[in-house]
Amino acid sequence: MKDDKSKSELNYKDLTQSDKDLVAKLVRGGFSRREVLKLSMVTGVSLVAAEHLLFDGKAAIAATPKKGGSVRVAIDLHGPNDQTDPMQFTSGIDYARGRAVYSSLIQHANDLTPQPELAETFEPNSNATEWTFKLRKGVEWHDGSKFTADDVVYSMNRHLTEDSTSTIKSVMASVKEWKKLGSHEVKAVMHSPNADLPTLLGIFQNKIIKNGSKGDWIGTGPFTMESFEPGVKSVHKRNENYWREGAHLDACEITAITDPVARVNAVIAGDVDMIARVDPKAYRQVDSAEGVTLTSIPAASQLGICILKNTKPGENDDFVKGMQYIQDRERIVKRVLKGRGTVGNDTPISPAHGKDWCGELPQRPYDPDKAKFHFKKSGYSSAELHVAPVTSGIEDTCLLAQANCAKIGFDLQLKKVPNDGYWGAVWMKEPMNVVTWNMRPTANSQMAIQFGPGGNWNDTFWNNARMGELLSLSLAETDPAKRHKLYCEMQTLIHEGSGMVIPAFSNISDAIRDNVMGVPTVPLGSNGAAEWPEFIWLA
Amino acid sequence: MMTQMVFQRIGIGFATLMVVSIIVFLATSILPGDVAQIILGQSATPESLAALRTELGLDQPGYVRYFNWLGNMMTGDLGISKAGGATISSLIGGRLGNTMMMAGWVAVISIPISIALGLWAAMHPGTWLDRIVTFGTLSLISVPEFFIATVAVLILAVELHWLPSTAYMTGNETFVELMKALAMPLITLVIVVSAQMIRMTRAGILNVMSSPYIEMAILKGVPRGRIILRHAFFNAIGPIINVIALNLAYLVSGVVIVETIFAYPGLAKLMIDGVQTRDLPLVQACAMIFCATYVVLILIADVGSILSNPRLRNPK
CATH class of the missing domain: 3.40.190.10 (Periplasmic binding protein-like II)
Structure with missing residues (x-):
């Protein structure tokens, strides 16, 4: 009796978090009859109760x-x-x-679309070689002085100078110069077209500080x-x-x-x-x-194993294939990440990147037979992998790979090293090492940083000329269908040719x-x- | 005689500090990576590394940097943190106070308790009370402090909600609030240091109890309590003071685990952070403070044991 009553009056606040997430997702997406049905099926409540839930959830989420x-x-x-x-x-x-x-010029929405912040509008010219930003008027700094275009030009040009110590110098390198057009208008002149510039302006380091300062905690x-x-x-x-x-x-x-x-x-x-x-x-x-x-927010924080392509054993494509097929991806997500993650397909792009993710690319399965075949063909029977706890789950992922390798007679030795000093001493130096990257706001920047030919952080030393071409072509492409095709080609190239093993992404x-x-x-x-x-x- | 010894020891202390500073400087330099690499981390490029090294003065040779540091140190200037840009004195200032406060309270609570329990156990050797104390302290010495700390948090904070799980201070709390905030780390540290001091007190006194003059006193019919307090204790106090001094020095420099678990902003954690970021001036400053603490405390302990012992006080 009590059970019946509670079911008919099931409210949003009584739900478990995963059901709440589902309701919240449906509410945010605007729900149809089909989705109400789906909710009723997933949660096991009646249709009426499901409908009630959605309305209740809407009220709860939209509370003032x-x-x-x-x-x-x-x-x-x-x-x-x-x-x-x-x-x-x-x-x-x-x-x-x-x-x-x-504050920044641009702010990221939950789906990573750029929203106006200090910039009220942002418009490219026809081929995205120049971007014009109209700035908000009447904004004051914490010390009472007025915010103007001079502050923006100063803050943004700091990333571009020759001797800049900015941590995002290379990320902003497609901009040649920031110019002041008026008291509240600036222009970014590009080296090369970049349709994604506004999204990049929302990242952590792109904050606007007072002209001439070093931040000093005076902001807007x-x-x-x-x-x-x-x-x-x-x-x-x-x-x-x-x-x-x-x-x-x-x-x-x-x-x-x-x-x-x-x-x-x-x-x-x-x-x-x-x-x-x-x-x-x-x-x-x-x-x-x-x-x-x-x-638990799906993201693209990769659990990565870098196999350097410019040295042994990674220069051998079959060795890389063996390492990729030996990853039991489903099990990593289920056991190591306790279900809070997504399966990776040996590219740095995850479904969290939205429309730029190539869902058409066939998922690489866990296939010990294929792994055995490729290892045998490569001529290697053992290899050493340097592992540091750079992200949670990476050590267990490597241990699982080691166990699975042992089953097919391959000796994967794990050399545990500390996080301390890892990025300078091990990463990009040892032939096999582990890596993680924070999710970048655009698929292009995510791939450019790790797979741009000759780039500073090309951490598998995989230099593919076509990849470089596609990276710049895709930035200038504004037609969605053509753009997706270009992004799919890039992901296929990485999936097939690079030295990167990405079995999973962890949620936040x-x-x-x-x-x-x-x-x-x-x-x-x-x-x-x-x-x-x-x-x-x-x- | 006494003053001569004290001055001599102070001189040796200074020499020790110099040697330690050189060792710390060399050891930190041997670690892979420098502060520029740590700051830029995964996003380092050869150009940005070079630019940052120039900005931080890391392009100078090691000995130049060492003597610059030494010269500034002599004039009381601890320098600027390479990793964050704050002055070292501002980083250390508050934390030194926190560390001293914690060490002080632990000492105030644990020293009387330890000596009292140790004396009691020594007065009644072999009784069930002595066995409880002996067994209890032996068990506690064997348990690592992070275990005591974590169990204390799980029981007192997470389950019972009696005490906060972290030692959080606003800087303007009342005495009661302060004690509540510090309760968890205090409990942990008192348990850790007391166990050792209790055992030392008990062992030291029982050791003296077997000497001929105590047997004489027993034969004369002096009560056991009086023998221990009047005769045995002052002869056993030398090693006890030394154990106390070592424990106090540990409280200043070695409580990094307790500081981490309770998020207590103290000096030990600061030095570890400094090592992790290869922030040499910061590491050096902390090392000097820790080294000086050891030198001073052990000097005090030695003076104390001389003063407590008539034979050492009046050498023939």
Whole structure:
């Protein structure tokens, strides 16, 4: 009896997180009769109840944000190297502080479409060799001075100078120069056409700072910086003079708890309101805890194994094929990532990249027989793989590969190395190593960084002239069908020819207290790619 | 005699500091990668590395950088963090205070408890109480501190919600709030350091108890409590003070695990962060503080044991 009653009055808030996600997805997508049917089938409730659920869910999701309150957010890493200058941002805590204090020209929506921020409009010329940005008027810096085109030109040109120490120098290299057209209008003159420029302007390091400064925590963002102690915490107050509606919270505090177990315990105990990065080993603990939600946002954070193509054994194509066929991809997603991930197809592009992902490319299966055949043909019977815990799950992925190799008589030796100093000493140096890349906002930048011929981070040293051609052709292509064809050709090239093994992508998994609402789901990093400061509120 | 020894020890202490600074400098230089590589990480290019190295002054030879650092250090200038750009003194300032506060409270709580329990166990050797103390301390010495810390968090914070799981301080809390925030790391550290001090106190006193003058006192009919407090304790105090000093030095420099688990901003974690980012001036500054702490505490311990022992106090 009780059961019947609860079923007929099942409300959105009573659902499990995965059902909530489903309802939320349907609500955001606008639901049809077919989707109501689907929901009823998946959740096992009646059609009427499913309909009720969707309306209730819509109301719950669209609830008006409340003003006030403050939160503590704990990221996973910090230290004396916490940065002040956006150009030098490297870690999640920098990104969060940057989002609280500074603004960008463009902001990423959850589906990565570029939204106006300090730039009200952005228009390319006919062949995307120039982009014109009309800037918002009446915006003031935290110190009260006026925001103008000079600030934008100064901030953006800092990435382009010869001796620039910007961490995104190469990402912005398609721009030749930023020019001022008027007090609130600027123009980007390109070296080569780039239809994706606005999307790139939304990334973490592209913050607008005051002309002549190095950031210094004077921004135009939703929060001001009240105190900043590197490696300890920063405290922020709402910017009452913000040019948009403004932050909902009165204040927030950004800190880090570096120990993964302590971080999870802190959010479960309620000492912090939101944490970044939950280790797969703690999924069950967070899932079963009261008052905390474990998020799971499909992204393109790759678990990658780089096989260098310019040396032994990777110069042998059959060896690479053997390593690719020995990956039990389904099992990695199910067991190592506990279902919170997607299967990879040895390209860096995942379904999270939307329409640029090549779904037509046949999925490479786990096939020990083929692996055995290719290893045999390659003439190698053993190889050494350098493994550091660069991302959660990579070590277990390699252990699984080792076990599967042993079954077919191939000796895959794992050499465990520490994270400390890994990027300088092992990656791109040892013939086989592991890698992870944060998801880039466009499929083009994601592929260009790792597979652009002769590029700085071509981490398998696979130089393919056609790939280079396609990378620039696709940037200038504006017809969607032709564009997709070009992106598919690139992914096929990587899938077939490069030295990259990408068996899986992990989802973004953070933990949030249930009273924290409105956390964005931008898939480029933890906590909605740090886009939360302006949007979250306390229920 | 005494003052001569103290001055001599201070001199040796300075020499030790210099040697340590050279060793730390060399050891940090041997580590793979430099601070520019760590800052730029995965996104480093040869050009951006070169530009950043020039900006940070890393293009100078090692000995030039060492003597520059030494010269500035002598004038009290600790320099600027290579990794983040903040002054080292601002990075260290608050954390030194935090570390000293934690070490101070642990000392205030654990030293009286340890000496009292150790004395009690020594007064009643072989009784069930002595066995509980002996067994308990032996077990606690064998358990790593991260285990004690994690179990304490799971029980007291996650399950019972009595105490916060991290040692979070706003800087303007009341005494009660401060004690509540510090409770978890304090409990963990008191357990860790007390166990050793209790055992040392007990062992030291029982050792003295077998000497001829104590037997004489027993034959004279002096009560056992008086023998221990009046005769045995002051003769056993030398090693006890030394163990206390070593534990205090550990509390200043070695509690990185406890600092990490409770997200407590202390000096030990700062030094580890410095090593991880190859931030040489920061590592050097922390190393100097830790080394000086050891030198000073052990000096105090030695002076203490001399003062407590009439034979050493009045040498013939």
